[in-house]
Amino acid sequence: MPKKIKIEITESLEFLSNEHIKAKGELKKDRLKVLIYIKEGKYHFQSDIAKKLGRTEKTVREWIQEYSQSGLSSLLKVSSGGNNTRTISDKALELIAKKILDVETTITSYLELQLIIEEELGEKIAYGALYSHCKRKYKSKLKVARKSHHKKDKKAEELFKKP
Incomplete structure (x- = not known):
């Protein structure tokens, strides 16, 4: 007992x-x-x-x-959480915000954003850190629509579509 x-x-x-x-x-x-x-x-x-x-x-x-x-x-003191040190500098955060929130931006991928940061600020940011920051903070989706296959058969496509 x-x-x-x-x-x-x-x-x-x-x-x-x-x-x-x-x-x-x-x-x-x-x-x-x-x-x-x-x-x-x-x-x-x-x-x-x-x-x-x-x-x-x-x-x-x-x-x-x-x-x-x-x-x-x-x-009530919670000491879990691990090593939570920030890897992205304040200057880089400002640049990321400026580029992502710009309506007329031409950035199409996180790799491109990573290269822009490296060129303009001379800082290397890990892709994972950049990706997770952008997704978490700005809910961004930097995706480029892929071209439809150039050899697609229109007749075969119609068979799968519902009338």
């Missing part, structure tokens, strides 16, 4: 609920839900809380231990 949770939550239920509403990110919200469930007395076992939140029992146990040892501020 699992052990009962024996921890005293010092914050009020109202404070925890307000923090839950203001919290950004599912991880912080789930951590606050654990404290709310314990404070309300809804759940008495870590396994029940873990099932409710869709997390592992070990995760819930670690959160409870973190809270009891270091408090709420430490529990």
Whole structure:
């Protein structure tokens, strides 16, 4: 049989609920839900809380231990995310914005944009970084329509089309 949770939550239920509403990110919200469930007395076992939140029992146990040892501020500090250093300079970001948002642009591919940045600023930007930045920030689709096949048979095409 699992052990009962024996921890005293010092914050009020109202404070925890307000923090839950203001919290950004599912991880912080789930951590606050654990404290709310314990404070309300809804759940008495870590396994029940873990099932409710869709997390592992070990995760819930670690959160409870973190809270009891270091408090709420430490529990809500999320240190995941990895190395998130920016690889594109401010000048390059300005140039990308100028080129992509220009209505009369002649850029047809990300490779072409990459070459323009290299020529004008002398900076090399990885294709993946440029592609993901443009897609995420500007929702861009730099695609060129391909020519229809020059040997296409019109009669064969009509067979596949519905009348």
